[in-house]
Amino acid sequence: MVSPEDWMRVRRGLRFGQRLRGTVTAVPRPGAIGVFMDLGLAVDGYVDVSLLPRDPARWPVEGTACDVEVWWADDRPRIALKPVDRRFLRDDFTAWQRATRPDWPERVPVERAWVDAAAARRRTGVVERTLRAAGWAPGRNVPTGGWRAALEASGLVRMHRAARGFLAEFGGLRVRVDGPGITCARTPFHFDPGLLTGEEDRFADWSAALGRAVFPIGELDEGRFFLGIDERGEVYLLETWVARFGPVRDALEKLVLGIAPERVDVGPAY
Template sequence: MSRWLPEVDEVLEASGWTPGRQVDTGRWRSMFEAVGLAMHDAAEAFLQEFGGLTVNVRGAGISCARTPFELDPELAWGEDDRFAEWGEWIGHRLFPLGELDHGRFFLGIDEVGVIYLVETWVASFGPMPQAMEHLVLGVAPRRIDEEYEPAGQPS
């Protein structure tokens, strides 16, 4: 039995995913650890299974448009401070997963397997495997940064 609806399986398989897929995450681990962003177990497990996939979904979704996403942490290279700051704010370590909507937003994962949209604000797609369904089927993430004040901004 799949952990997703059949439509999600179909979309992921069309993107190159197969059950039991194993991708070497060493390059991503080395890159980000060199700038102080450690890859935790949840990030490694996710990227081993889904790293390198480009998911080209489009059209109407459940609560927002279906938006393409690419699962390659290198697409968030240079944004380590953004992931570190938001991780500190939410109380979980965030590791980059890639980008959503052709670079408009970044995707990250915390150490308990929750997937986030990361920008100048942050929102949650929920925990895996539900988060993957939300991404594929067009379920809007829940914004969680409403009380956040960036450093140096007046209250």
């Protein structure tokens, strides 16, 4: 079983259209479900039946070594592949590709595929609807002085402009989501830095480790994890380890849709 951390490490180095060498390890149901491949990585590869010839007699057999290209990635820790050798491609591949993925290879980092896999959900407006249901609206502007006074009293953290702007728009929102997400379960989050009074030392220590001023903005999963934002507007998850959600817009989408943040490799603060 591949851990989320192993999958993150693998996908960081991949691009759509990147060429790899693989060996077919299984063809469980020729003509039905596709071909599994060993790429020499922590995760396996897979050629979907939709890319393969209609006649399974033309499919690569177990033990075949061939070149493949990175075709897609979604919530499963597995790399979807496209054979380079046209003998192993559907006869109408060129026309089919123009109709289904006209811009391929997009040269997009595979790690962005998590967000791309959620594009259909984005287009339905699920992120905006979820935030509106929690009380957000364009132009929302709530006072932040109380949170600033409470947390700065420790002398360990200071509310910078990025934190003030974020909390003015999103502070106080309690977002209730659950169920399966794109790469991880969707869990509720609450943008209330007052919940983190007493945790200022944790934020100060992680700020020193990251070289960023991370200010508390709330909690995730009913207090299991803490959320913070640095002076550049990047959102983080903090525990005894740290992970980055990215800029505010990306962070909101990941929190609502269930897309895991990227673990940051820094020395332990705890």
